[in-house]
Amino acid sequence: MTLLMPEQPGAVVESGRMGRVAYARIGPNEDLVRGIEKLCLAEGFENAFVRGALGSLVDACLQANDGSEIHVAGPAVEIVSLAGEVRSSPAGEVEASLSGVVADPQGRIHGGPFVPGGNPICMTFEVTLEEWLPERG
Amino acid sequence: MHQNLPRQRARILRHPGRFNPVRIHSERDMQGRHLRLSLAPGLSLHEAMVAPLRAAGITSASTTILGGAFARLSYCVAPPDPSGKAVIAYSAPIDAGETYMIFGNATLGVAADGGPLVHCHAAIRCADGRFRGGHILPDRAIVGDRPISVLVTGFEGFSLRQSFDPETNIPLLQPFREIKNDPADA
Numbered sequence: 277m278t279l280l281m282p283e284q285p286g287a288v289v290e291s292g293r294m295g296r297v298a299y300a301r302i303g304p305n306e307d308l309v310r311g312i313e314k315l316c317l318a319e320g321f322e323n324a325f326v327r328g329a330l331g332s333l334v335d336a337c338l339q340a341n342d343g344s345e346i347h348v349a350g351p352a353v354e355i356v357s358l359a360g361e362v363r364s365s366p367a368g369e370v371e372a373s374l375s376g377v378v379a380d381p382q383g384r385i386h387g388g389p390f391v392p393g394g395n396p397i398c399m400t401f402e403v404t405l406e407e408w409l410p411e412r413g
Numbered sequence: 414m415h416q417n418l419p420r421q422r423a424r425i426l427r428h429p430g431r432f433n434p435v436r437i438h439s440e441r442d443m444q445g446r447h448l449r450l451s452l453a454p455g456l457s458l459h460e461a462m463v464a465p466l467r468a469a470g471i472t473s474a475s476t477t478i479l480g481g482a483f484a485r486l487s488y489c490v491a492p493p494d495p496s497g498k499a500v501i502a503y504s505a506p507i508d509a510g511e512t513y514m515i516f517g518n519a520t521l522g523v524a525a526d527g528g529p530l531v532h533c534h535a536a537i538r539c540a541d542g543r544f545r546g547g548h549i550l551p552d553r554a555i556v557g558d559r560p561i562s563v564l565v566t567g568f569e570g571f572s573l574r575q576s577f578d579p580e581t582n583i584p585l586l587q588p589f590r591e592i593k594n595d596p597a598d599a
Contacts, residue, residue, distance in 0.1 A: 297445035297566060299475060299573065301587045303436040304500075304580065305425045311437065319441055327445070327566050328475030330518045330534035332491055332501070334424050347421060352491040352501045356536045356546035357516045377516070377536045379546030381492045383507065385536055396423045398491075398501060400578070400585045402520050402532070404475035404566055406445060 295407035297327070301400055308333065308355075308395035312362060312372045312403060322364040323408040326374065329358035331401030336378045337394025338386060345394065348386050352398040354379045357387075362405070426500050430579040440571035440588035446471070448567060451560035452481070458519070459551035462563070463529040466521060471567035478517035478535065481561030486512040486537065487553040488545065499582045506550055510540025514561070517549065522573030522586045530575055532586060 298319045302311040316324055332352035340346050360374035377387040448469060452461035466474060487506040494502035517535030524530035531551040539545055571590045578585045 296441050296443055298439050298441040299588050300437055300439035304428055306436050315437055315439055318437055318439055328477055328518045334426055354491060354534055354547050356534045381490055383490045383545040383547050385544050385546040394423050399581050
């Protein structure tokens with residue numbers, strides 16, 4: 277359980293600055309979430325924010341409010357909005373958290389957090405990441 | 414569409430071309446060049462984005478369209494390609510009428526013919542009130558009465574070029590590290 281302690285603002289506020297910027301094309305059948313994590317490994321980013329993204333998925337898998345999965349059948353399911361970040365643990369493990377809106381083959385939209393391993397890229401995925409450099413306290 | 418079934422296995426599709434063992438093609442700059450762009454009323458999304466950014470020296474960029482009204486807008490969805498030349502193909506344009514763009518991302522790059530290319534996906538509210546999303550046609554999206562703000566991250570150490578991708582059998586934007594030609598030198 278995380279306690280929000282006003283006298284310890286570092287627990288909830290992280291100061292830092294933007295560093296490098298990377299653009300990638302991730303190929304078909306790669307997983308969206310894992311692909312962004314691997315992009316950070318490729319570029320040496322420990323922490324990053326998504327600054328722009330568009331592309332298509334074979335099918336989409338989003339988490340519902342009750343924890344179940346929402347499956348949106350393609351192909352293709354277009355990614356029309358994506359926000360998220362990548363964080364590295366002290367042990368060096370890289371984890372992306374991505375949330376967004378997708379459009380199904382009829383153009384209807386669906387949204388939520390993308391489930392890791394459940395979102396294979398259809399044709400291409402274009403993503404821009406900006407490195408986040410937290411101030412080390 | 415909501416399912417409580419055990420996790421479905423993600424599908425893998427077979428593309429017409431040879432599998433490329435390199436799955437992530439990336440380039441980087443030591444820092445992004447950030448600009449705030451206002452899309453001018455009455456222009457197409459393509460015109461409103463390309464010319465001002467070219468004037469600022471930017472021909473490759475990732476942008477976030479922060480929402481705004483379009484006098485009219487057409488988009489495509491991407492169903493399976495009946496010809497089999499690729500896994501999917503864009504549908505015929507769908508006219509959404511007077512549209513509010515809720516959120517969009519657009520990539521600016523260089524088309525195969527050397528001209529500017531804008532690739533945009535967005536979530537929209539159509540004239541009839543329905544919520545839709547897809548591939549926006551930048552020539553057929555006309556900015557409404559008010560300017561629309563865009564956050565631009567320009568790239569300077571590499572460029573985005575539309576080049577043929579043998580695996581998927583379609584032209585795609587891909588990053589290339591190269592010395593950019595200054596149009597002023599041409």
